[in-house]
Amino acid sequence: MALKGVDLSVPAGQVMALIGPSGAGKSTLIRCVNRLVEPTEGTIRLGDVDITRLTKRRLRSARRSIGMIFQEFALVDRLSVMENVLSGRLGYVGFWASWLRRFPAPVVNRAFELLERVGIADQIDKRADQLSGGQRQRVGIARALLQNPKILLVDEPTASLDPKTSRQVMRLLVELADEHGLAAIINIHDVALAKQFVKRIVGLRDGVVVFDGSPDELDEVVLTEIYGEEDWSLPRGRDRDEEGVEEEDAAAAVATGSSERPASAATASALGAEAP
Amino acid sequence: MSTATATSRIRPRWHPKPSIRNPWLRYGLFLCGLTYLVLALSTIDVNWGRVVQGVDRARVLFAGLLRPDFVSRYEFIQIGILESVAMTVVSTALGVALAIPFAFGAARNIAPLPVYLACRAIIAVSRSFQEIVVAIVFVVMVGFGPLAGVLTLAFGSIGFLGKLLAEDIEDIEPSQLEAIIATGGSWLQAMAYGVVPQIMPRFVGLSVYRFDINFRASSVIGIVGAGGIGGALNTSIARYEYGTTSAILLVIIALVYAAEYASAAIRKRVQ
Numbered sequence: 001m002a003l004k005g006v007d008l009s010v011p012a013g014q015v016m017a018l019i020g021p022s023g024a025g026k027s028t029l030i031r032c033v034n035r036l037v038e039p040t041e042g043t044i045r046l047g048d049v050d051i052t053r054l055t056k057r058r059l060r061s062a063r064r065s066i067g068m069i070f071q072e073f074a075l076v077d078r079l080s081v082m083e084n085v086l087s088g089r090l091g092y093v094g095f096w097a098s099w100l101r102r103f104p105a106p107v108v109n110r111a112f113e114l115l116e117r118v119g120i121a122d123q124i125d126k127r128a129d130q131l132s133g134g135q136r137q138r139v140g141i142a143r144a145l146l147q148n149p150k151i152l153l154v155d156e157p158t159a160s161l162d163p164k165t166s167r168q169v170m171r172l173l174v175e176l177a178d179e180h181g182l183a184a185i186i187n188i189h190d191v192a193l194a195k196q197f198v199k200r201i202v203g204l205r206d207g208v209v210v211f212d213g214s215p216d217e218l219d220e221v222v223l224t225e226i227y228g229e230e231d232w233s234l235p236r237g238r239d240r241d242e243e244g245v246e247e248e249d250a251a252a253a254v255a256t257g258s259s260e261r262p263a264s265a266a267t268a269s270a271l272g273a274e275a276p
Numbered sequence: 277m278s279t280a281t282a283t284s285r286i287r288p289r290w291h292p293k294p295s296i297r298n299p300w301l302r303y304g305l306f307l308c309g310l311t312y313l314v315l316a317l318s319t320i321d322v323n324w325g326r327v328v329q330g331v332d333r334a335r336v337l338f339a340g341l342l343r344p345d346f347v348s349r350y351e352f353i354q355i356g357i358l359e360s361v362a363m364t365v366v367s368t369a370l371g372v373a374l375a376i377p378f379a380f381g382a383a384r385n386i387a388p389l390p391v392y393l394a395c396r397a398i399i400a401v402s403r404s405f406q407e408i409v410v411a412i413v414f415v416v417m418v419g420f421g422p423l424a425g426v427l428t429l430a431f432g433s434i435g436f437l438g439k440l441l442a443e444d445i446e447d448i449e450p451s452q453l454e455a456i457i458a459t460g461g462s463w464l465q466a467m468a469y470g471v472v473p474q475i476m477p478r479f480v481g482l483s484v485y486r487f488d489i490n491f492r493a494s495s496v497i498g499i500v501g502a503g504g505i506g507g508a509l510n511t512s513i514a515r516y517e518y519g520t521t522s523a524i525l526l527v528i529i530a531l532v533y534a535a536e537y538a539s540a541a542i543r544k545r546v547q
Binding site: 034036060061062063064066068070072074075076077078079083087088089090091095098099140143147 | 449451452454455456457458459460461462464465468469470473474476477
């Protein structure tokens with residue numbers, strides 16, 4: 001799986017939906033932003049920081065400003081709701097404090113506030129695996145927000161939810177991004193849902209941006225270009241061994257430089273492995 | 277229905293496929309195995325005279341076992357049992373503590389390759405020797421007594437827990453770990469939040485189970501001088517005091533049952 005010449009910039013406060021067929025590179029793209037997947041070429045910038053050049057230690061502290069929300073929620077099942085939310089703060093506390101669950105009082109208070117905001121304040125001490133899908137995604141959102149992020153990476157937030165809960169979760173995400181002035185990238189399969197809630201949609205096909213515009217511009221012609229039958233049926237293994245770049249930018253700074261180079265074998269396989 | 281019977285009649289006959297297709301090889305292997313078994317049996321020299329004598333001795337043994345005698349060697353038994361329990365507790369604690377780093381090191385999804393190979397190698401060594409063999413080595417190294425026993429059992433626990441726990445770590449749900457890494461937590465924090473909660477039930481279960489195993493083993497390794505009740509057991513047999521032997525066996529059975537019951541109760545709670 002690869003991305004080629006992706007050049008995007010998301011200003012603070014903007015929610016961008018990323019659509020495209022399975023295997024188009026949506027997941028790879030957002031995982032490149034916090035380097036859960038290492039991009040082979042190009043730059044990713046968050047504000048003034050070039051994420052791609054950071055050392056491991058610096059990367060960890062940069063990740064604190066990048067909140068991530070997952071398709072299957074990715075909560076730690078055996079921990080309580082509160083512990084899951086507080087885990088969003090791990091980048092700020094020492095090991096022993098986190099091991100003993102001794103988080104600073106203001107952080108705990110903030111966690112309470114966020115749980116109230118997302119509407120699950122009554123479930124605080126329940127184990128995460130006892131919640132419904134919608135509730136679990138709310139915990140995931142609270143965890144991401146407790147990080148005090150500048151940007152939210154949201155990977156298929158509604159794919160495991162029913163239509164009603166999906167709408168509630170999307171509404172919540174958009175509202176929260178607005179309240180906190182966050183940039184957000186939301187990978188989403190449900191085009192109708194994307195059109196309903198966000199103002200900017202980017203279409204990705206085969207690792208290439210083929211559409212970038214408002215929901216109104218996303219007509220059938222564009223949809224065919226993004227989801228064209230032939231592309232749908234492409235076997236995943238046949239994907240080009242090319243690797244690109246994508247660009248991120250939460251507050252101001254403009255992204256540059258994208259290139260098309262054969263990926264190293266290691267990267268190609270790493271990216272391929274993470275394809276859904 | 278008539279059509280169904282009609283179609284079934286034209287179908288070819290079906291047999292399950294033999295696991296070895298070549299009939300010569302199949303029956304040849306079977307014949308070789310049988311021949312070896314017969315030959316092997318013939319090398320075991322059964323001295324019927326001694327078997328008959330043995331029946332007599334067995335009667336004395338079992339008669340003694342039916343009359344357990346807790347009293348005449350009371351202190352002897354008590355010291356041995358207490359020593360076994362102490363050895364079990366200490367060796368399990370030590371073994372578990374030492375096994376944890378090896379378990380993380382031996383999990384391929386977490387450890388870098390060189391660490392993984394080193395940890396797997398140590399675990400393999402620990403697992404390849406039976407307690408008695410290890411006990412003999414430690415008795416030679418540190419002398420007779422419970423210290424050799426503790427080291428033996430702790431060493432065995434590392435291999436046991438290290439391997440099984442490593443497998444559990446390899447089976448964790450990776451997205452939970454990924455989410456913790458994505459928050460910017462350190463490696464240790466990622467382990468503490470992304471891995472430990474997932475392996476906790478199995479960790480507790482395995483530790484308690486290993487406690488069980490260590491107690492049983494502690495009654496055996498005493499025979500080679502590594503401390504514990506095994507020494508007393510051995511001595512009582514050597515002195516033909518089968519009543520005492522029986523008493524010791526009964527105490528061991530009771531304690532093993534107690535440990536098993538306790539471990540089952542604990543494991544149920546941590547699910």
